[in-house]
Amino acid sequence: DAGVTQSPTHLIKTRGQQVTLRCSPKSGHDTVSWYQQALGQGPQFIFQYYEEEERQRGNFPDRFSGHQFPNYSSELNVNALLLGDSALYLCASSPDSAYNEQFFGPGTRLTVL
Amino acid sequence: GQSLEQPSEVTAVEGAIVQINCTYQTSGFYGLSWYQQHDGGAPTFLSYNGLDGLEETGRFSSFLSRSDSYGYLLLQELQMKDSASYFCAVRDEYSTLTFGKGTMLLVSP
Numbered sequence: 001d002a003g004v005t006q007s008p009t010h011l012i013k014t015r016g017q018q019v020t021l022r023c024s025p026k027s028g029h030d031t032v033s034w035y036q037q038a039l040g041q042g043p044q045f046i047f048q049y050y051e052e053e054e055r056q057r058g059n060f061p062d063r064f065s066g067h068q069f070p071n072y073s074s075e076l077n078v079n080a081l082l083l084g085d086s087a088l089y090l091c092a093s094s095p096d097s098a099y100n101e102q103f104f105g106p107g108t109r110l111t112v113l
Numbered sequence: 114g115q116s117l118e119q120p121s122e123v124t125a126v127e128g129a130i131v132q133i134n135c136t137y138q139t140s141g142f143y144g145l146s147w148y149q150q151h152d153g154g155a156p157t158f159l160s161y162n163g164l165d166g167l168e169e170t171g172r173f174s175s176f177l178s179r180s181d182s183y184g185y186l187l188l189q190e191l192q193m194k195d196s197a198s199y200f201c202a203v204r205d206e207y208s209t210l211t212f213g214k215g216t217m218l219l220v221s222p
Contacts, residue, residue, distance in 0.1 A: 004155075031208070033208075033209055033210075035210075035212075040214075040215075041214055041215070042200050042202070042212030042213050042214050042215050043156065043200075043210070043212050044212070045209050045210060045211060048207060048209050055207060056207050056209055058209075088153060090155070090156070092210075094208050096208075099208060100144065100146065100158075100161040100163070100204065100208070101146075101158040101161070102146075102158065102208065102210060103158070104148075104155040104156045104157070105155055106154060106155045107153070107154075107155065109153075
């Protein structure tokens with residue numbers, strides 16, 4: 001059983017560009033959350049998707065948007081990239097919101113130059 | 114808003130016991146989770162406390178006091194592979210997590 005997978009593993013962009021990150025949840029999981037982890041910090045919640053809708057959102061600007069597909073996979077889009085967007089982007093899935101454990105993917109390392 | 118405080122770094126030797134404390138200020142508290150992360154890898158779930166008291170899972174135990182907004186992770190019989198960052202995180206009703214800044218545990222021989 002594959003766990004949470006993310007692509008790409010690494011990405012280099014320049015300021016002002018746009019980026020799309022992808023996530024496939026663990027089999028049987030329908031809830032996907034995205035987190036941003038800056039170097040030396042804890043992961044910070046961006047948003048959560050359930051039933052193809054954004055159910056919750058953290059304190060991130062509208063430049064950050066997402067989507068969930070019928071197969072529960074998800075995308076994170078970031079527009080007008082800033083240097084400060086450089087971070088590890090983590091995707092986490094769970095079977096439902098009642099589940100205590102979040103299963104994290106290996107992340108996408110985004111570098112903005 | 115929510116905030117969590119935990120020590121930035123803890124050092125210990127193999128075979129020892131170490132405790133990582135976490136205090137939190139939050140609204141909508143549902144429970145306290147602990148995650149382990151090795152060098153930029155995926156965070157992995159260690160433990161969860163929804164009620165006051167101690168939860169034990171092998172060498173790891175976690176404690177919660179809701180009245181004190183305080184919890185800790187206890188690691189016993191430390192091994193070199195336990196060197197990692199440990200995060201406490203407040204869980205809300207939708208299972209989203211607010212993480213602390215993490216505690217780097219260094220285990221030496």
